Each structure stands twice: as C-alpha cells, then as structure tokens.
Amino acid sequence: MGTLSNQVVVQKLTARFADKISVPTEPFGLLTFETNTETIAEVLRFLKEDKELQFNYLTDITGIHYPEQELAIGVIYHLHSLSTNVRIRIKVFLSVANPSIPTATTLWEGANWMERETYDFFGVQFEGHPNLCRILNVDDMTVFPMRKEYPLEDPNRVDKKDLFFGR
Amino acid sequence: MNNHPVYTDNDPQKETITLNLGPTHPATHGVFQNVLELDGERIVSGVSTIGYIHRAFEKIAEHRPFYQITPLTDRLNYCSSPINNMGWHMTVEKLLNIQTPKRVDYLRVIIMELSRISDHLICNGILGVDTGAFTGFLYLMEEREHIYEIFEEVCGARLTTNIGRIGGFERDFNDIAFAKIRQFLVKFPPILKEFETLFNRNRIFIERTSGVGAVTAETALNYSWSGPILRATGVDYDVRANEPYASYQDFDFDIPVGTTGDVYDRYIVRNEEMWQSLRIIEQAMQKLEKEPKGVFHADVPEFYLPAKESVYNNMEALIYHFKIVMGEIDTPKTEVYHAVEGGNGELGFYLVNDGGRSPYRLHFRRPSFINYQMYAPMSSGMLLSDAIINMSSLNVIAGELDA
Secondary structure, three states, rough: OOOOOOHHHHHHHHHHHHHHOOOOOHHHOEEEEOOOOOHHHHHHHHHOOOOOOOOOEEEEEEEOOOOOOOOOOOEEEEEEOOOEEEEEEEEEEEEEOOOOOOOOOOOOOOOHHHHHHHHHOOOOOOOOOOOOOOOOOOOOOOOOOOOOOOOOOOOOOOOOOOOOOOO | OOOOOOOOOOOOOOOOOOEEEOOOOHOOOOOOEEEEEEOEEEEEEEEEEOOOOOHHHHHHHOOOOHOOOOOHOOOOOOOHHHHHHHHHHHHHHHHHHOOOOHHHHHHHHHHHHHHHHHHHHHHHHHHHOOOHHHHHHHHHHHHHHHHHHHHHHHHOOOOOOOOOHHHHHOOOOOHHHHHHHHHHHHHHHHHHHHHHHHOOHHHHHHHHHHOOOOOOOOHHOOOOOOOHHOOOOOOOOOOOHHHHOOOHHOOOOOOOOOOOOOOHHHHHHHHHHHHHHHHHHHHHHHHHHHHHOOOOEEOOOOOOOOHHHHHOOOOOHHHHHHHHHOOOOOOOOOEEEEEOOOOEEEEEEEEEEOOOOOOOOOEOOOHHHHHHHOOOHHOOOOOOHHHHHHHHOOOOOHHHOOO
C-alpha cells in the first residue's frame, strides 16, 4: 500500500506512548489500536504533527455501541497520511455514564460535523467542541438513536427481530 | 468565527438582513437550508441546517442482510448510484475475501466511470444554469440520458440502480449494452467538446466563477475535503490511484488538479475528469476483449445467489440459495474500511461485523457531508450570487449529505 510500513508506525507509537495504547492489530492491513480518553488528544496530535508519520488527513470520526461492555460507547477515528498513503484507525471506549472525550476540532476543522454527528447518534460529549448540538436528527430529540437499546420502530415487521439476525 | 454584533430582528440598530435560503429554494438544488445574515448583497455569516432528508440508513443497515443494503446505498449520492452500490459490494467482498475475476472488475470500472461522467455532467451543467447559461445543461442532459439507458440495459433501473451483487453482476452485459457503450464513446466526446467550447473561455462564465470560493490546499485538507473540489486546490488525492480497487491499477489515466481551488478550477477539474473517465472506459473495452466471455461474477457459491432455474432443479443451488437468503453463511468477525472514489470524493464504508446476518455497525463516510461543512464559513464575505454558484460547484447531493 503505502511507502510507510505499519511496523514503523507501531514502533514510533509504542516508543512514544508505551502502555497507554493497546497492542495494535491489522484487520485487512489497516493498523488499529485502542487508547483511552486521557491520551487520545495527544495521540492524534502526535500522529498529525510527527515529521515522519504525517497523518494529516482526518478521514472519519464515528461511534459504536457495545451494550455488554463496561466501556460501552466507542469513538473511532480514521486517519490517513496522504504523503505516505497509510491509514490508521484509533478507538477510544467510554462509559455510558460519562461519555466524554476531548475534541479533535483543535487539530482539524473538519472534525466539527463528524463529532456533531457522533454526538447526535451516540451521545458522545466532545469536550471543547465549539458547537456540539444535533445535526441530522431533530433538535428536540431526547435519545441517541444509534445506541443498541433503541430498536427500529417498525411494529408491523416481526421478521426483523434480532433473533433472526444471528444475535 | 465572525465578530459582527448580533441584534434581534426588531432591534433598530440591526443593519443586516436575515435571509432564509432554502430548504426548498430552486437555486440550492436540493434540501439545503442556510440562514444567512446579509449586509446588502454580501453575506456576513451563515448557518447551515441539514438533516431534512435524513433516513437513518445506518440504523436500518443494522437490521438488514448485506445484500439488502445495496438499495440503501443507491439513495446516498443518487447522481452516481452505481459507484455507491459497487463500493458497498467491494466492501463486503473485502470482508469475505472474495477475489473477483478481471472481467468483473473491468465491467465495474466501465459502469463506475459512466456514473462519474453522469455525476459531473449534472454538476457542471447546473453550474452553467446558475451562472445564467441554460444551453450547456440541456446539451449534457441528453448525454446523461444515454448513460442511464446503458444502466437500464445492464440492470433494468436508471436512477436508483441497485446494480450488481456481492461478487459481481446479477447478469452479463448483453450485446445492446455493449453497443450502447460503444455508441456513447463515439457520440459523447464531440458534445463534451462543444460544452467546453461554450464555457471554458466564455468571458461571462469566467468572470462569474474565477476567484469565487477559492480555497487553499491546507484549508481543504484541514476540512477533510476530498474529490474534485480537493483536487481543484492542487492536492492529487484520488482513491482510485492511492488505493486501487476493481483493478484500477491496470488503467492508464491522469488525475487532473487545479491551482486556486475556486469554482472555475473545480469546473475544469470535473470536465477533465470526464475526459479521463472516457479514456478509462475505452481501455476497459479493449481489455474486455481479451477476457473470457460470459464471466460476470466471482465463483463463490456461498455468497453469490445461484440462478433461479438451478435453484429449482439443482440441490446444491437450492441449499446455497436458502443459506444466503436466510443468513446462514459464516462471515468473519472483524471490521473493514473500504473507500471508493465517488463522484464527490472519498466514499468510505466502515463495516463492523459480528458474524451475524446483518452488519453490527455500518458507517458511511459520505463526502458530501464532510465537504459541505465548510460551506457556511467560506460563504462569509461572499456575494449572495457567488454563494449560490459556490454551492452548485461543491456538488452537494442531499441524499449523501443526510444519509
């Protein structure tokens, strides 16, 4: 894929953050690791500003919900180093009681709407976001609809129960 | 963002006018609402409201088997549905580790490049309309019709195509489809040439577009722009070249880039991309001749629906049919991100799979959504009429914006 190998990225990250990041995996060649809410801002800044890594392009921010986990709400960042053509995926898991994480808008203006979308659907509080309000859903909505506890409202369809979807 | 004093509507000190542009204004080409604060004809600030056609596709996708998600992707960027369809198919193929034959890749490339042309045709045609020239739009409309006829021949639908399947196509291209593609390759270039002759050096057009909405490469990257509008700023990022999918590495094509990132550059980049798309389609047609005829899907009976007649007459086909439809196939528990170069930029599919029948989580990285967020900030200081053409040159598609 790119000119920068994943091993180099892993080495630099472990040298810098040691045990603050999880052991990286590589599903389909895309380097993936977890970190925590205290370290994420620093990790993002390091990845963006390091002279060799240059993950200067924020591809996406999104959320995920695993209700059975203690830290149930996940925030997933996809970064892309356009000069070396390498992608990286970073995950941070938060508790439902206090789903707060520092904003990435200080690094990328483009994070603004992505974080608003993640807030809108998962209720993640991005600390320091300039305008954290709903974006796609109506303003007076009280729930965060992409969380798993909210089923599709379709009472007429009995064939769409989770039972039939293998879970 | 801006420091102008904010007064309420009835305050006598208020010198600006609040203008509600949209959500159904004819100049905005879709459901976009912008509440603009105007000082004369100049925009002081603006707030974009989106979500008018939000349909919760990501939630619906969590309750649908993989093959039923394709029609949802149709409705993202409905000006180039096949790219979305195939982007989704390739995401699932990546997850399931399906290798498609070269012929399938080339057929896909033809369809995707045709959709790119139809997408850019609309954008550039509409840009002409917004700058006061209806003629070019009508010239191009006819060609888009011919592209839709090709889609119709291949899959039976025109706009929301639902084209292909996971693993390839649902049927082979027939002779009429190939004839129509060949005819398009002959007929379209002179029309595009004529369109360019009308616009490229047209003084009115240049004065309306050049310098409007100019964006530096740094700002564009900072806002995560992708697609033609990013390339117009001079960044040569194209998913087709950076991470080739569907055998794009076999093709010889250029990535046009602009310099200033203004509306004129975006127009030129899109036009040039249409020429490059034509080049790619021509190469694909040549390559197809060397490929074995009749191959239109990967040989993966576990995932690719068998033909209906063999379901009725053949035990294995019946079993596979049942397993696929009832979601009994085993899928790996992992996650995959796959991006394709859509009409507007990097269209990404982030799929988290838990081995169930439907995705555990599916997120669409929609270029229109991410590109559009700069619209209100960049409109500050612009004339209202410039903001309108700036919006049409961003080519924001409401379906993709709101998902």
